[in-house]
Amino acid sequence: MCKDYSFFxxxxxxxxxxxxxxxxxxxxxxxxxxxEGSESSDPNGMYIFEDELYMQMTGADLGSEVxxxxxxxxxxxxxxxxxxxxxxxxxxxxxxxxxYFSALKDEYGxxxxxxxxxxxxxxRDLSGDPxxxxxxxxxxxxxxxxxxxxxxxxxxxxxxxxxRDLDLVADxxxxxxxxxPSGLTIFDNNLMFSATVNNQGAELVRFDGSxxxxVADxxxxxIGSRPDQFTTLGDVLYFAAxxxxxxxxxxxxxxxxxxxxxDIAPGAASSNPKYLTVYKNALYFAANDLEHGAELWTIxxxxxxxxxxxxxxxxxxxxxxxxxxxxxxxxSANNASTGKELWTLTDVEPxLVADxxxxxxxSSPFGFVEHDGWVYFTGxxxxxxxxVWRTDGDVxxxxxxxxxxxxxxxxxxxxxxxxxxxxxATNQELGRELxxxxxxxxxxxxxxxx
Numbered sequence: 001m002c003k004d005y006s007f008f009x010x011x012x013x014x015x016x017x018x019x020x021x022x023x024x025x026x027x028x029x030x031x032x033x034x035x036e037g038s039e040s041s042d043p044n045g046m047y048i049f050e051d052e053l054y055m056q057m058t059g060a061d062l063g064s065e066v067x068x069x070x071x072x073x074x075x076x077x078x079x080x081x082x083x084x085x086x087x088x089x090x091x092x093x094x095x096x097x098x099x100y101f102s103a104l105k106d107e108y109g110x111x112x113x114x115x116x117x118x119x120x121x122x123x124r125d126l127s128g129d130p131x132x133x134x135x136x137x138x139x140x141x142x143x144x145x146x147x148x149x150x151x152x153x154x155x156x157x158x159x160x161x162x163x164r165d166l167d168l169v170a171d172x173x174x175x176x177x178x179x180x181p182s183g184l185t186i187f188d189n190n191l192m193f194s195a196t197v198n199n200q201g202a203e204l205v206r207f208d209g210s211x212x213x214x215v216a217d218x219x220x221x222x223i224g225s226r227p228d229q230f231t232t233l234g235d236v237l238y239f240a241a242x243x244x245x246x247x248x249x250x251x252x253x254x255x256x257x258x259x260x261x262x263d264i265a266p267g268a269a270s271s272n273p274k275y276l277t278v279y280k281n282a283l284y285f286a287a288n289d290l291e292h293g294a295e296l297w298t299i300x301x302x303x304x305x306x307x308x309x310x311x312x313x314x315x316x317x318x319x320x321x322x323x324x325x326x327x328x329x330x331x332s333a334n335n336a337s338t339g340k341e342l343w344t345l346t347d348v349e350p351x352l353v354a355d356x357x358x359x360x361x362x363s364s365p366f367g368f369v370e371h372d373g374w375v376y377f378t379g380x381x382x383x384x385x386x387x388v389w390r391t392d393g394d395v396x397x398x399x400x401x402x403x404x405x406x407x408x409x410x411x412x413x414x415x416x417x418x419x420x421x422x423x424x425a426t427n428q429e430l431g432r433e434l435x436x437x438x439x440x441x442x443x444x445x446x447x448x449x450x
Contacts, residue, residue: 033431051070062076065079066120158170328393419439
């Protein structure tokens with residue numbers, strides 16, 4: 001028999017939902033039908049904090065609130081928007097042994113909240129009215145929590161919370177216009193990010209804990225270079241940036257200087273480097289040199305080189321979703337004959353792992369996560385739709401068919417938690433709910449090898 005137990009502590013509501021509802025064979029996956037019937041609880045934003053899995057979920061009685069999973073039960077944590085209202089919590093981050101997040105409440109709008117012991121509380125109504133400050137980009141740096149937000153006076157700027165005081169770091173783009181700090185990344189004990197500066201557009205900015213510095217006016221004039229995809233490798237910060245003369249190309253910040261790695265697509269054309277990923281002390285990414293199309297590239301001895309021409313000719317294989325483990329680099333790519341499929345690089349040349357969805361369409365694998373010696377991901381076939389697969393680099397195995405048949409359960413937010421693989425997926429009878437699998441007990445539905 002399934003039982004729900006609820007109790008209140010402070011301003012938080014704790015509800016144990018679906019106790020005893022898991023099947024005896026817990027490898028079957030469904031934790032509980034939180035929003036009973038075909039309605040969806042739609043779990044998302046999964047984040048591990050103090051050995052519990054936190055997320056946003058929607059219940060019929062509580063609406064959209066913070067819930068947590070302890071490996072056995074789903075527990076409701078907050079009721080910020082009372083009863084069936086929706087606080088739509090998102091962007092969880094741990095700071096000083098507390099869990100912070102963005103949440104919506106009618107009288108405040110969307111603001112920064114914290115779960116503090118036995119209660120959830122707002123840090124401050126930053127905009128001072130029902131308008132939202134929309135805090136985002138949270139990152140812990142030099143013992144403070146930094147994020148971007150709009151207080152309605154200075155626009156979207158950089159803010160800092162030290163556990164006691166909340167203050168504006170700087171009005172980077174002076175006046176009510178926004179600097180919109182983006183891509184906040186810690187590098188060499190500095191906070192690096194892109195921000196719009198007066199008369200310079202969006203450029204690379206450095207914050208050392210005291211002062212804001214514009215690192216370089218990479219693309220002179222009001223348009224800016226719009227740097228993004230910040231990735232650290234050793235003593236170098238790599239990123240993509242635009243200039244009128246070279247387009248969007250890969251650059252680096254090293255020893256206080258910004259320089260172009262290579263004009264991969266010559267002249268004003270853009271190679272559009274994407275999916276920057278560190279593997280075996282090297283940087284890999286997708287880029288288009290126009291001659292070979294979008295292919296896999298790497299930085300070797302400080303120079304950008306194409307790894308392989310997977311799809312020969314100017315069409316390109318369009319590598320996506322690069323994911324590195326200690327032993328292999330996984331990604332999706334199209335070699336013309338198989339469509340977008342699962343590839344791996346372990347040494348020199350990329351190899352096709354498996355033609356999961358036979359034919360020219362491909363399985364379009366994405367959402368890679370390593371768990372218990374395997375890499376799990378979402379892939380699509382004509383027979384099973386979009387479901388959970390796994391690979392060890394040599395084979396691919398179908399693990400779930402949550403929505404039986406060719407319809408898709410659309411697994412997303414795959415996360416390794418304790419001895420379980422957890423994810424959100426859709427079933428025709430239960431809607432979108434939380435599934436967690438004891439992977440040691442899983443028996444693959446079928447196996448595909450190249």
